[in-house]
Amino acid sequence: MLQQLFRFQGGIEPAYHKQESVREPIAQAPLPPRLIIPLHQSIGGTPRPVVAVGDKVLKGQLIGAADGWISAAVHASTSGTVVEIGPRRIPHPSGLTTDCVVIEPDGEARWIERAPLDYRAMAPEEVRAYLQNAGIVGLGGAAFPSHAKLTTAKGVPMQELVINGAECEPWITCDDMLMRERAAEIVAGIGLFRDLLQPQRVLIGIEDNKPEAIAAMTAAVRAAGESFEVIAVPTRYPAGGAKQLIRVLTGKEIPAAKRSTDLGVQCFNVATAYSAWRAVAHGEPLISRIVTLTGNADRPRNWEVPIGMPIDALLPLAAPRPDTDGVIMGGPMMGFLIPALDVPVIKATNCLIAHSPSLFPPQPPEMPCIRCGECARACPHELQPMDMYWWSRAKNFGKAQEAHLFDCIECGCCAYVCPAHIPLVQYFRFAKSEIWAREKERKLAEGAKERFEFKQFREEREKAEKAEKLAKAAAAQAAKKAAEAAAASAAGSTAPPTDAAEAAKKAAIAAALERARAQRAAVQARNTEDLPPEKAREIAAIDARRQQAGLEPAAATPLGKEDA
Amino acid sequence: MDLLLAIAIMALGAVVLGAALGYASVKFKVEGDPIVEKIDAILPQTQCGQCGYPGCKPYAEAIAKGEADINQCPPGGDEGVRKLADLLGKEYKPLSAEHGQEKPKAVAVIREELCIGCTLCIQACPVDAIVGAAKQMHTVVASLCTGCELCVKPCPVECIDMVPIPETLETWKWKYPVFEIKPAESRKVA
Amino acid sequence: MQTATSPHIHKPVSITRVMAQVCLALLPGIAVYTWLIGPALLIQLGIASLAALAAEALLLQLRGKPVAPFLMDGSALVTAWLIALTFPPLSPWWLTATGVCLAIVVAKQLYGGLGQNPFNPAMVAFAACIVAFPALMSQWPAQGLTLSFSAQLDVVLGLAPRVDALTAATPLDAMKTALKLEGEHASVQALLANQTLYGTFAGRGWEWVATAYLLGGLFLLARGVITWHVPAAFLAGLATVAGLCWGIDPARFADPVFHLFSGGAMLGAFFIATDPVSGCTTPRGKLVFGFGAGALAYLIRVFGAFPDGIAFAVLIMNLAAPVIDLLCQPPIFGHKREAP
Incomplete structure (x- = not known):
């Protein structure tokens, strides 16, 4: 290999623990009794559900349609019946819920109609839309919709396409096993990305602690007759971070505020290329992925798991030991402990590590920072974490941003090496989410202020207009009165017309009040038009029930119709 | 003679330094934000009037004039008071109880089946966050609602509720890391 | 369930280990010093260490900080050793103790303890003492001084007279x-x-x-x-x-x-x-x-x-x-x- 490699600053060399889970090939996980498929699985808009409770779905059937450009569709992982659509806990550090489609599998695994796609005959935007509808997202962990990354920046020629097979986090081996076993399809997927992006070179970076994967990929590239370069990169966490891998392979550094395409590079994970190819060549949307089950377990292994499989159904396959007290989703450097075992596997779930206090001993108490600079030496982005920590801890967010807080990729190297055991990354995450929340609040406040000021302005204007009108009317009245007085004095007769006018006004008010009361009794929502049929059906059912209960007179006319 | 010389030197110094200062004040004059704008920027723009002034700007003006205290804004909360204290170089004081308490953020929600379309809430809303017309059902645009509660009272049929905004995945925030080293018991009270 | 967040693994390092390595690295210097200049250094090291730990413990207690973890971090010991190594070895015991107390109390704990001191505590002590006791701080063992360990101990503890012949620049x-x-x-x-x-x-x-x-x-x-x-x-x-x-x-x-x-x-x-x-x-x-x-x-x-x-x-x-x-x-x- 004549490729000249660059290096990134910092990084760490933790114990890798990769051997445990590569002894056996990838196995197919059995179907669980229930699949919980969250609609929101990728970065961006939450897909809209397109099925209803009680619907029969086929394997691979669309259940959530993409909402907006940065969003990817969600599909049924097997055939069965939709038994619930509602909020469920998902694997997220918050432990909060989001809408999920719960499917009871019928065990038949009947597929939708699948057909290979002749993508070469299609326009690139059509292929991108196809991938979006197939639910293809980045499988390295970030779950960014892949189709949105398959466009080049205007005016910047695409130079390198970087394929990420580095898999730098300890314990995780799903990409390693995928490359060993399914290299040909990965290479075909890379070919698809290459055709869409038209880069000058395609570089496949794999950490040099995975010689089998490197060999398999090299062989597959040769067999396919492609000119992709398979490059062994030095094993050093976080070499698999997109920015670090791009740096190592191309020497380019992507700043925080820019997209990699601005510098003519794009980066995809090997598993993403694989699933994109499955979608294009076999018509299979993304409904399963490889998950490493490892950690404090007797049978660590990689499994092909249907998306939505509850972790409490999956974990027993690895035979976790009795002292397991939690499950880490992702790697030990960037993953999080899942809030409960009933959460499902999602597209971003690359690894599940059984956690035990002996394997992952709790941190000793936090000590004060002694500014030793270990964190700065370990930081792959060459930041000064101790300064960022100082300001984040003091909640001085402006200063924290000046210290380049938003360049931090939260890789955890700083917290890993800190001799004072300071949870640096936690401080950075805290500061970042706090800054985002404040920014949002500030924008809202600005809008509120603007609208408030406009309302005041409007009221002033209306008042002025009214005053003007009144003045005019008064003048006219005065003129009229003067004329009348002149006439009266001429006629000599007077009648008090005011009483009659007063009475008429009172009657009108009473009538208005009566109308309001009647309306309040008969009032009905006006938002019942243009509803999807299932909603309309639902409302009709509710109305029927109401009528049965005698709550509502059937004759009540909806306000909308009255107006119409 | 010495005395005169000393006086002359001091006088000369005073003149030179005075001239320099005068020049600097003209040359480096900072057209800073008027203090009212700075105070207004800290206030949450809820426009709720809980402070006793008809909006955030009037309250900011009152603070700037020294008519109002800095602890009269419940939506701004404790943090708001601290920021105002910082800005104005005043002593921090807890929120004054008579102006209300800090509450979790909420939005107004109109129970649509009860709304009679009287437009009173629309008139009351300081930020035009309620849409609707006479005799038509009204609704609150949740993203624009500041949670000021000004629409709740005018509603003749009491169909407006303040609903706290629940935490969602979009609004969830990472918590401040917990210090494991805590002050000794005796100091905790302070 | 655990609630800790990533990273879940950590390098086995601590401030105590850092300080211990510093102390370890001082050992060759201490050995040669003791051999060639005088064993009184060992006495000074003992006095300084004791004074430092006592002062640190007292101040931590007064400041309402947990005593054990901060005493165990070893930073006070490093300061004490540096003071012992920079002060003349035949200094009276109270001079070393004063220096150490100055370093720990004034230069370190009053500024907020570990990690907060803007000045090097040992050097603050040295500077203060050389200004306050210029004569004592310039009395280094005379060349070729042969005085038994117990005799040196007596001088340090003030039990034997401090003769001019003992010391030089x-x-x-x-x-x-x-x-x-x-x-x-x-x-x-x-x-x-x-x-x-x-x-x-x-x-x-x-x-x-x-x-x-x-x-x-x-x-x-x-x-x-x-x-x-x-x-x-x-x-x-x-x-x-x-x-x-x-x-x-x-x-x-x-x-x-x-x-x-x-x-x-x-x-x-x-x-x-x-x-x-x-x-x-x-x-x-x-x-x-x-x-x-x-x-x-x-x-x-x-x-x-x-x-x-x-x-x-x-x-x-x-x-x-x-x-x-x-x-x-x-x-x-x-x-x-x-x-x-």
């Missing part, structure tokens, strides 16, 4: 005084010929103590406890200014090697100026800090009134450290081509 100080006395006719070469005082290259006995410090410092470098920046820049700063003066007038200024291996230069370069809390943290900042401290140390020790200049040089640079760091922020990933 350090070679560095002696050289300065001699050059000053001789005025126009001074000659460094002639002075250095006196090997009983000036040894083979930088003061009899002391030159080997300095060499042992250098070895300990290299150990710290190898273990990654310190980086090369500060020691290299410190020694470079000292050698550059020394070389400049020596090049101008070799008769009135000693050669750079003499300056590098005499006084507290080696101790200062590897153990004092490298204190991370009060020094710079950015790589370029460390270079500026070290160079400045080295150059200042030379100026103070040669042209100033004190026998050595390390303490004042380091304190002055401590004062400038935050500004230096601010001006020496390193470029970060992806922003290197932007204008600063």
Whole structure:
């Protein structure tokens, strides 16, 4: 290999623990009794559900349609019946819920109609839309919709396409096993990305602690007759971070505020290329992925798991030991402990590590920072974490941003090496989410202020207009009165017309009040038009029930119709 | 003679330094934000009037004039008071109880089946966050609602509720890391 | 369920380990010092350690901080050892104890304890004591002093009289005084010929103590406890200014090697100026800090009134450290081509 490699600053060399889970090939996980498929699985808009409770779905059937450009569709992982659509806990550090489609599998695994796609005959935007509808997202962990990354920046020629097979986090081996076993399809997927992006070179970076994967990929590239370069990169966490891998392979550094395409590079994970190819060549949307089950377990292994499989159904396959007290989703450097075992596997779930206090001993108490600079030496982005920590801890967010807080990729190297055991990354995450929340609040406040000021302005204007009108009317009245007085004095007769006018006004008010009361009794929502049929059906059912209960007179006319 | 010389030197110094200062004040004059704008920027723009002034700007003006205290804004909360204290170089004081308490953020929600379309809430809303017309059902645009509660009272049929905004995945925030080293018991009270 | 967040694995490091390695690296210097200069150092180390731990514990208690974890971090011990190594070994016990208390109470705990002190505590103590007790702080064991351990103990504890014959100035100080006395006719070469005082290259006995410090410092470098920046820049700063003066007038200024291996230069370069809390943290900042401290140390020790200049040089640079760091922020990933 004549490729000249660059290096990134910092990084760490933790114990890798990769051997445990590569002894056996990838196995197919059995179907669980229930699949919980969250609609929101990728970065961006939450897909809209397109099925209803009680619907029969086929394997691979669309259940959530993409909402907006940065969003990817969600599909049924097997055939069965939709038994619930509602909020469920998902694997997220918050432990909060989001809408999920719960499917009871019928065990038949009947597929939708699948057909290979002749993508070469299609326009690139059509292929991108196809991938979006197939639910293809980045499988390295970030779950960014892949189709949105398959466009080049205007005016910047695409130079390198970087394929990420580095898999730098300890314990995780799903990409390693995928490359060993399914290299040909990965290479075909890379070919698809290459055709869409038209880069000058395609570089496949794999950490040099995975010689089998490197060999398999090299062989597959040769067999396919492609000119992709398979490059062994030095094993050093976080070499698999997109920015670090791009740096190592191309020497380019992507700043925080820019997209990699601005510098003519794009980066995809090997598993993403694989699933994109499955979608294009076999018509299979993304409904399963490889998950490493490892950690404090007797049978660590990689499994092909249907998306939505509850972790409490999956974990027993690895035979976790009795002292397991939690499950880490992702790697030990960037993953999080899942809030409960009933959460499902999602597209971003690359690894599940059984956690035990002996394997992952709790941190000793936090000590004060002694500014030793270990964190700065370990930081792959060459930041000064101790300064960022100082300001984040003091909640001085402006200063924290000046210290380049938003360049931090939260890789955890700083917290890993800190001799004072300071949870640096936690401080950075805290500061970042706090800054985002404040920014949002500030924008809202600005809008509120603007609208408030406009309302005041409007009221002033209306008042002025009214005053003007009144003045005019008064003048006219005065003129009229003067004329009348002149006439009266001429006629000599007077009648008090005011009483009659007063009475008429009172009657009108009473009538208005009566109308309001009647309306309040008969009032009905006006938002019942243009509803999807299932909603309309639902409302009709509710109305029927109401009528049965005698709550509502059937004759009540909806306000909308009255107006119409 | 010495005395005169000393006086002359001091006088000369005073003149030179005075001239320099005068020049600097003209040359480096900072057209800073008027203090009212700075105070207004800290206030949450809820426009709720809980402070006793008809909006955030009037309250900011009152603070700037020294008519109002800095602890009269419940939506701004404790943090708001601290920021105002910082800005104005005043002593921090807890929120004054008579102006209300800090509450979790909420939005107004109109129970649509009860709304009679009287437009009173629309008139009351300081930020035009309620849409609707006479005799038509009204609704609150949740993203624009500041949670000021000004629409709740005018509603003749009491169909407006303040609903706290629940935490969602979009609004969830990472918590401040917990210090494991805590002050000794005796100091905790302070 | 666990609620901790990532990273879930950590390097087995701690402040205690860092401090323990510093102490370990001081051992060769202590051994050579004890052997060549006098075993009274061991007494001073004991006094200083006890005083430091007592003062630290008391202050932590008073400040309402947990005592055990902070006492165990070892930072007080490092400060105590540096004080014992920089104070004259025959100093009365109360002088060492006062120095240690000054360092721990005033320079460290009153500023907020571990990690908060803007000045190097040991150097604050040294500077305060040399100003307050100039005579006592200049009484170093006379060359060729042979006094039994128990006799030295008696002197330190004040049980035996403090006779003038016991003590003398350090070679560095002696050289300065001699050059000053001789005025126009001074000659460094002639002075250095006196090997009983000036040894083979930088003061009899002391030159080997300095060499042992250098070895300990290299150990710290190898273990990654310190980086090369500060020691290299410190020694470079000292050698550059020394070389400049020596090049101008070799008769009135000693050669750079003499300056590098005499006084507290080696101790200062590897153990004092490298204190991370009060020094710079950015790589370029460390270079500026070290160079400045080295150059200042030379100026103070040669042209100033004190026998050595390390303490004042380091304190002055401590004062400038935050500004230096601010001006020496390193470029970060992806922003290197932007204008600063």
